[in-house]
């Protein structure tokens with residue numbers, strides 16, 4: 641399937657089978673009870689293309705058929721019917737957000753958390769717990785065996801500095817030092833359901849390489865057209 | 878009636894327009910501006926940061942001149958041991974290699990059976 645703008649067959653009309661997939665909906669309510677028309681009722685013209693929730697349901701089907709329910713489109717009363725034709729097109733998020741498969745994409749520097757164990761040992765068990773509880777996210781805990789305060793989840797630290805303020809308020813400044821490692825970060829990608837997050841990341845890397853390739857070729861062309869650039873070519877570029 | 882710009886104008890290179898144009902700097906020695914069409918901060922920042930890692934680069938910067946002009950301009954000054962074109966090209970290749978390496982490592986990690994209990 642090609643992008644509508646690249647389609648030579650229908651010349652950018654984005655209506656032909658090379659750049660779009662047609663879905664039809666044709667449902668009539670015959671019974672007395674309300675009929676839910678869902679994504680499951682959409683008939684595709686191309687078996688390899690279907691609504692994301694239908695594709696996911698197909699996988700889950702093997703486990704429990706009862707769990708399955710499509711996304712509600714409309715409810716029908718007796719003798720009502722709905723008939724329509726939809727076109728699914730390929731596109732990119734830069735054109736319209738509806739094509740963006742990522743719900744959130746964010747990165748944070750990995751925190752480096754160092755506890756001053758020597759100072760920590762001067763705290764009572766209650767003080768330790770009080771200090772641990774001052775963090776809004778669960779970053780620290782007491783080791784059951786050694787009774788030492790330790791980092792259990794560094795990634796959960798939200799750079800809120802609550803534990804640092806708490807240590808100062810308790811009269812133990814320098815109890816913990818936290819810095820952001822600038823050579824390591826945690827990248828979080830949440831998908832909308834249309835694509836898997838790992839697919840989004842891989843696609844993003846491919847797109848970046850494609851863009852770089854475009855600039856590289858553009859540069860080669862620009863320098864070829866330029867007679868002054870003999871010296872560049874001699875250097876092997 | 879509408880004056881809305883063409884739908885793909887923002888990211889599709891129009892026919893007859895060059896992707897890259899080089900403008901030699903006449904006042905600063907061994908410096909050039911590279912105008913790249915239909916790209917934005919995504920590549921701008923990436924390439925600039927790579928240029929900064931290059932010891933043969935004296936100055937490297939980029940700007941997106943206007944939100945409605947779909948291009949970016951790189952300004953590069955190289956040491957006299959080389960030229961702006963070479964370092965610019967080298968930066969593109971280096972970023973490309975880095976992304977390729979990252980992709981490889983990512984794919985390998987995906988193939989590794991992961992610790993289910995660690996996910997939340």
Ligand SMILES: [Zn+2]
Pocket residue numbers: 644647648649650651652653654655656657658659660
């Ligand atoms: Zn078409």
